[in-house]
Amino acid sequence: MPTSPSNISKAPKTLNDLKARIADEHQSLSKRLQQVARYFLDNPKDIAFGTVAVISKDAGVHPSTLVRFANAFGYSGFSEMQRIFQQHLLHESPSYKDRISMVRETFGEDDGSSVRLLEQFASANSATLDHLVGELDYSALEKAEGLLQQANHIFIMGVRRTFVVASYLVYALRHADRRATLIDSVGGMTMEQAGNMRHDDVMIAVSFHPYAEETQRVAQQALDAGVPLILLTDSELSPLAARASAKIIVREAEVHGIRSLSSSLCVAQALSVSLATKNK
Numbered sequence: 367m368p369t370s371p372s373n374i375s376k377a378p379k380t381l382n383d384l385k386a387r388i389a390d391e392h393q394s395l396s397k398r399l400q401q402v403a404r405y406f407l408d409n410p411k412d413i414a415f416g417t418v419a420v421i422s423k424d425a426g427v428h429p430s431t432l433v434r435f436a437n438a439f440g441y442s443g444f445s446e447m448q449r450i451f452q453q454h455l456l457h458e459s460p461s462y463k464d465r466i467s468m469v470r471e472t473f474g475e476d477d478g479s480s481v482r483l484l485e486q487f488a489s490a491n492s493a494t495l496d497h498l499v500g501e502l503d504y505s506a507l508e509k510a511e512g513l514l515q516q517a518n519h520i521f522i523m524g525v526r527r528t529f530v531v532a533s534y535l536v537y538a539l540r541h542a543d544r545r546a547t548l549i550d551s552v553g554g555m556t557m558e559q560a561g562n563m564r565h566d567d568v569m570i571a572v573s574f575h576p577y578a579e580e581t582q583r584v585a586q587q588a589l590d591a592g593v594p595l596i597l598l599t600d601s602e603l604s605p606l607a608a609r610a611s612a613k614i615i616v617r618e619a620e621v622h623g624i625r626s627l628s629s630s631l632c633v634a635q636a637l638s639v640s641l642a643t644k645n646k
Contacts, residue, residue, distance in 0.1 A: 376440045377439060377440030377441045377446070377447075378439065378440070378450065379450070380450065380453075380454070381410065381450050381451060381453075381454035384439065384447075384450055385407060385602055386602075387439055388403050388406070388407065388439070388602065388603070389602035389603060389607060389608070390608075391438075391439075392602075392603050393608070395438065398427055398431050399431070399434065399435050399438060400603075401425065401426065401427060402425055402427055402431060402432065402435045403435070403603060404601070404603055405421075405424070405425040405426075406435075407601060407602060407603060408601070409424070410451050410454065411451075412424065413448060413451045414448065414451035414452045414454070415452070418432055418444055432444045435447075483621075486621050487619070487621055487624075487626070490619035490620070490621045490626070491619045491626050491628040493619065494617065494618060494619035494626065494628060494629055495628060495629060495632065497617060497629075498616060498617070498629045498632060498633075501617075502614070502615075502616070502633075503613075503614070503615065506612050506613055506614050506615075507612075507614060507633070507636070507637070509611065509612040510596045510612035510614060510637060511637060511640055511641065513568050513594050513596060513611060513612060514539075514544070514568060514596070514637065514641055515641060515644060516568075517544075517566070517567055517568035517594075518545070518564065518566040518567050519545045519546070519547065519562075519563075519564070519566075519567040519568075520539055520544055520545065520546040520547070520567065520568050520569075520570065521546075521547050521549055521559075521560070521562075521563050521567060521568070521569045521570070521588070521593075522535050522536050522539075522546060522547070522548055522549065522569070522570045522572070523548070523549040523560075523569070523570070523571055523572070523580075523581050523584050523585070524571070524572030524573065524581065524598075525551070525578045525580055525581055526578060527574065527625070527627070528572040528573060528574055528578075528581075528627075528630075529550075530627055530631075531572045531598065531627055531630045531631060531634055532548060532570070532572045533548055533550075534631060534634055535570060535572075535634045535637075535638065536548040538634065538635065538638035538639070539638050539641065541638075541642070542638050542639070542641045542642035543642070544641060547559070547562070549584055551580065556580060556583075556584060557583070557584070557587065560584045560587050560588065561587075563587075563588050563591055563593045564591070564593070565591065565592040565593060567593050568593065568594050568595075568596060569584075569585060569588040569593050569594070569595050569596070570595075570596045570597075570598065571584070571585040571595060571596070571597050571598070571599075571606060571610075572598045572599075572630065573585075573597065573598070573599050573604060573606060574599060574600045574618075574625075575600055575601060575604075577599075577604060577605055577606075582605055582606060585597075585606050586606075589609050594611040594612075595609065595610045595611055595612075596610065596611065596612045596614070597610035597612070597613045597614065598614050598616065598630060598633060598634075599613065599614070599615060599616075600615065600616060600617065600618065601615065602615060614633055616629040616630050616633060617629065618630065
């Protein structure tokens with residue numbers, strides 16, 4: 367349904383404002399519009415320079431759905447929303463995805479040798495870390511640091527790929543003389559381990575798409591108990607993002623479909639070493 371002029375006047379003027387609106391209203395969108403939202407946030411360059419036909423095909427929706435999505439956020443049509451993405455990219459240096467694409471073009475996709483793959487992964491991760499420094503929300507990082515500094519006990523959970531980050535955080539925080547526990551689900555004791563959390567503790571959830579259900583359950587249990595949640599994630603649309611006390615969003619490199627953890631580990635190191643310098 368087309369938006370009224372009063373709604374059009376409320377359309378976000380910057381991409382950051384639009385991202386915030388999408389995150390705030392994500393749960394109220396239809397499943398189709400949620401699908402578009404994820405594609406928009408993950409592929410800003412494609413949105414900026416693609417045609418409606420190509421974007422709708424890549425997003426897996428009908429072209430009219432893109433128009434409905436734009437209308438839902440107060441724009442008169444898709445073209446008006448697309449200009450927000452174009453203006454943002456005009457003022458940006460190449461994104462880490464663009465740089466990774468350059469790496470792929472330079473080295474090619476056909477050489478599967480370990481040396482060539484090492485070159486690709488190293489270059490891709492270097493580009494991603496540049497992106498991290500330039501784009502991370504430092505206020506969220508500082509908020510997380512403050513919560514950890516005041517916490518009586520820190521509970522940390524991350525499963526499958528994110529287990530690496532979660533286990534490192536426990537290791538590093540303990541060396542920073544902080545009480546830290548990894549919720550590792552050994553013996554199927556996930557909820558029993560999480561049941562030890564108290565209101566003066568803090569939970570860190572490391573959760574990337576497709577967002578493990580067990581991490582969501584434990585984080586919800588923490589939130590229900592009044593425990594502040596620090597979320598290390600890859601998108602504003604993470605199911606836990608809306609209720610997190612501190613939301614740290616990182617983008618990781620991806621080469622040949624393999625996603626890295628370099629940015630997440632750098633954030634983990636920054637937080638733990640910072641706490642080590644501020645021991646109570």
